[in-house]
Amino acid sequence: MFHNFLDCPSGMRITRTDREPGLGPEGVAYPQCKQCQAWDDEIERSRIALHEWLESE
Numbered sequence: 001m002f003h004n005f006l007d008c009p010s011g012m013r014i015t016r017t018d019r020e021p022g023l024g025p026e027g028v029a030y031p032q033c034k035q036c037q038a039w040d041d042e043i044e045r046s047r048i049a050l051h052e053w054l055e056s057e
């Protein structure tokens, strides 16, 4: 499991010594944390909304 948000609540529970370099060169070594994935989706959706708004001008 990996986190790409530093403020992810479950990511913050991982103590420093428990951390391992989880990501391989492709970034696919571990599945993404569900919370981080949800935030990713949310960011993607607002990016798309922003672009649609910009293009409608």
Ligand SMILES: [Zn+2]
Pocket: 002, 003, 004, 005, 008, 009, 010, 011, 033, 034, 035, 036
């Ligand atoms: Zn996370």
